[in-house]
Amino acid sequence: MPAALLAELGRTEGGRAALGLLVRDQHARRLVRLRAVLDAAAAAPAAVCPPAALDRLRADWALLEDAERADRDAVRAVLLHPLTGPWAQRCLYGLTATGPAGAPAVPELAADLAHFGAIAAAAAVRAGLTATCHLTAHGDLLALPTLGALRTYPGARVEASLADGVLTLRQGSATPPVVVRTVRRNPADDAGAAARSAGPAAATASDDPRWLPLGALPALLPGAAPVLLDDLDPYRTAGSGLERHGLGAVTRLDPGSRAAWAASWAGTEPVLRIGGEHRTAEAALLLRCLVPLAPPPGRGPAGESASHCSGTRREAFGAVLSSRPSTPAYFAATLVHELQHTKLSALAALVRLHDAGPAEAYFAPWRTDPRPFDGLLQGAYSHLALADYWQRYALAARSTTQRDLAWAEHARCAEQVGAVLPVLTEADTLTPEGRVVVGEMAATHDRLAQDPPPTGHAARARAYVATARTLWRQRHHTDARPRTAPGGVRGTAPGEGRS
Secondary structure, eight states: OOHHHHHHHHTTOOOHHHHHHHHHHHHHHHHHHHHHHHHHHHHSOTTTSOHHHHHHHHHHHHHHHHHHHHOHHHHHHHHTSTTHHHHHHHHHHHHHSOOGGGOOSSTTHHHHHHHHHHHHHHHHHHHTOOEEEEEEOBTTEEEETTTEEEEOOTTOEEEEEEETTEEEEEOOTTSOOEEEEEEEOOGGGSSOHHHHHHSOSEEEEOSSTTEEEOEEEOOSSTTSOOEEEOSOOTTSSTTSOGGGGTOOOBOOOOHHHHHHHHHHHHTHHHHHHHTOHHHHHHHHHHOOEEEEBOOOTTSOTTOOSSOOOEEEETTSTTEEEEOOOSSHHHHHHHHHHHHHHHHHHHHHHHSOOBOOOSOOOBOOTTOSSOBOHHHHHHHHHHHHHHHHHHHHHHHHOOSHHHHHHHHHHHHHHHHHHHHHHHHHHHOTTBOHHHHHHHHHHHHHHHHHTTSOOOHHHHHHHHHHHHHHHHHHHHHHTSOSSOSSOOOOEEEEOTTSOOO
């Protein structure tokens, strides 16, 4: 990681070169992990991966290779789909963990391994192959990543035939087949390889109501990829511990809900641009799919309030899980917040930022529980970007209501970051790269202070953080600021930023 690019990322920014480096590294890791699934299956005992399951995996892998020879970019759009990451991690754990008497440690491992067939079939569809394969439904859906899903029954066996851009799904002679038409874009029409390998290159349609096409939101910038609105993939929250982080449950969208998401999205890009051109650019490059969540509990029948819930998963690079924000300003803020977690997690995978352990000992004003050092760094990083976004929004706002809302959000985020920066800057567990990042964060915080919020907002923010610190000390019977650093989902819970 070149020093100049590291400094950019430390400021919560990052141009195309810096973000491109993170993306390429994450893509390489994904491809290695996918190969590792096949190798782990071959090395697993027969009680964990029976010979028939291994033969099927190898057949699916061969189909994947055929598809890649036909259209490499089309296949990568499936392999690099964010939600393929949680599936691969789940398979690797199931294949390598030891259960009682050599049995699988994960009861769902057989279903997880069978899903590889759906991945290979989706790649073959997108590549325009002529082929036939046999698939198994996961739950009540047979989901083909990035394309859509067949509504069926748990464990259904389905024959998929691909020819001339038509996908035919048969569930036995007694059930009429489902015919799905695919429309492939000409790769020459795309602005670049990044868009081709990231976004939908095919759309699906069927007259049969059993087929559920996957929705997509328009690209944020010309030449960028559309953003999938994925409410069908069985691995969108599997193993995430969603409930522990205060997030709403996953939800399947009806036509009205899809229209509401599309309307919210349509107003987000102009507001996101107010936060700086770099915010729009990072969202266009990093965001691959949105996973819709149900509104937070207790927020009214429609969840219409400024409070919502969102989160990211390290293994699902490029995905943001979120309930639908109530306004474009909050939608943009959600993207700013969550994509900072995406950036910092990818950076930490590329270069070591600190050597701190997992001990949960730190006060974070956006949480009521003690945080590990890494969680403190992640939260400060994302809230620093939010403070920058809301300050820019306040300075550009034309109405008093919008200006006051933005200053209140900015003041709270800036005060929260200021409360933990001393712990981060004084930590002796930071690596040289980590010191660059934290130093740039501190400099950015100082820059934001040059345009302070109105006095009332600043006072309320200070009182908010002071109260949070007092309550934290009372609850945990300890000081809120340890003097030295000790040797799944990152979420934003209802009503408070959680990182």
